[in-house]
Amino acid sequence: MSGTFLGMPSLPVFGIGNLHEHEPFPKAARRELGNPQLRANLGHATRTIRDKRLAVVSELPDWEELREAGRAIKESVMARLPELLEEFEANFTARGGTIHWARDAGEANRIVAALIRDQGATEVVKVKSMATQEIGLNEYLEEQGIAAFETDLAELIVQLDHDKPSHILVPAIHKNRSQVRDIFLREMEGVDPELTNEPARLAAAARAHLRRKFLSAKVAVSGANFALADSGTLAVVESEGNGRMCLTLPETLITVMGVEKLLPGWEDLEVFMQLLPRSSTGERMNPYTSLWTGVTADDGPQNVHLVLLDNGRSAALADEMGRSALHCIRCSACMNVCPVYERTGGHAYGSTYPGPIGAILSPLLTGITAEENNSLPYASSLCGACYDACPVKINIPDILVHLRGEDVDSKRDKRGKRGRERLPSQMDLGMKAASWALSSGKNLGLVEKALPLGRLAAGPDRKITKLPGIAAGWTQSRDIPAPPGQTFRQWWDKEHQAPAAGPGAGAAPAAGTEAPGPKENP
């Protein structure tokens, strides 16, 4: 067994590519929230998919058992990853495929471009793939003079509109049917000028547009949903048939896949092929799934390659608290149920991976200090809906909290490294103060004596809208109501004074001794 590491532990090597938030999430979110059309489109689409998912998930009596099996399989894959990769490689190679290893996005892009050039091709057809989106393959190929045609309908919409995907399953979820028609009319060569906004007509236009491309393509590039270690088999799950076209017709097939996509064997596929379709499009089964094992004589591509991609996955794996983010099967259920995603949309997250899973996966792949990725773990109310929806039970809220801690620690380390005497931060001081105040009732009572100051700060509108220092983050998106005139302790003390004031003192409450509440606060 090759599972034991005996060498020197190496520092994690993080990923690069389209994995970054370029401005703090609150700033990006504020801008996206200003687009009422976007919010209407997202609200409609996520409501539709949530209802569909719930209906097909509640049909299965063993849904929870499947989730638990899925979780355990993924956990065992991560624990056995080196040996499973070697096993997969041996089987895939024995069946006529060629494996390439890519440390990061740049290396993967160079490998793919070289393979395409070897075939003398200047264009390729593509099946929707998150891995190639992550490494920015299309942009790189364009620089190299190779045209990459996206063939998934939503990817096609995004590509024609020179836009960016905003959802991992439905990249054009932020566009409604009329916007799609306008994009087709503007960008699609030879399109019927009478095209309506009916989804069926739009799908037919995409079919006509891509038909020749499919039938004449020499090279296709795909991702993979699953890879089976014990046989070297790859699987692609799709709906439209564009996947089948790309995986069957061209002579050369190049697949790019993250190292974490492995499953141990055939028996495991039955679990994931029940979990994935119901969680992602809310269907009992997706229209098409293709499986191929290396090269099959006389059937499909005869020149078959697989690029195994690290790009920060090993770094995510090194984080014991965060590594289960690598269990993700890219179903998108977490974003469809997320109250934050539903309102801000995917562009606000900057990275290829938006929504709750993106908020943990992106900083895990790039490191918490990369660009503005440290703002992503805060893009959540920690409501837990994502955890409930996740088909492989990734505890996203726990990992969000863990990464918030990493963020705070990284800021502390940064100051230390400058070589100056380390000054305690506002956060440190605040935490220290809180720990003193909350350590005894007496201390807390002393602190509460300062309540009238809060009422003063609130002013006549009885709202605190701006706190100083780091506490400003709290009031950025909410007001604090003015504190009450007296604390519970003060009220209790008055209410339970010894009846020494004379007979009848307890019968008629003196002014100001009722329970504190909004109405008696003058």
Add this chain to the structure above:
Amino acid sequence: MNARADILDRIRSALRDAPAVPEVPRDYRRASELGEEELIELLTDRLLDYKANVFVEEAAAVPQRLAVLLEGTGRYAVPHGLDQALFAEADAHDAGSGRRVTDGPGHRLSVDELDGIDAVVTGSAVAVAETGTIILDAGPDQGRRVISLVPDRHICIVSAGDITAILPEALRRLDGTRPQTWISGPSATSDIELERVEGVHGPRTLDVVIVRG
């Protein structure tokens, strides 16, 4: 160091805490007890939900059904391993088998030829009633993957004996290393406002003939 060694090294280093390999609980459903009629009923219901057309026939009635389905169709492709007797009725209507094109080791249809063909008739390896899924594994009665992909209409024959209730039962009957296509209805997309519409790049019409055993 080469990339392979580098990556494997990084992963081993990431796992230096030696996480435990958990036991996988397999207490989800792995077998079922539906009878043939129930299986046919369930599969039919699911396929209709996907907007496929479904015809349930006794074995003797299949040639007649195929003749009716192929009426008004131009040329159609069949894999060499599919029983040619199934087309006796269709041939009788045609006065000859001029419309039928066979794909086999002796004659491989090119992609362009297939693009000029209206329909394809194939068998299938196994079906899953609960999910409305038909699995093709490129057996002799199903042919190369390309022939059931390029023509716009797929007429697929499913033997009642090949229908299982749930996915784990179906996968146990298959060899994972054969090229497979799992088909659940005609091609479809949910990419516009997450509403499903049928008919994109794959066959836009799926006719399923279920043959009672």
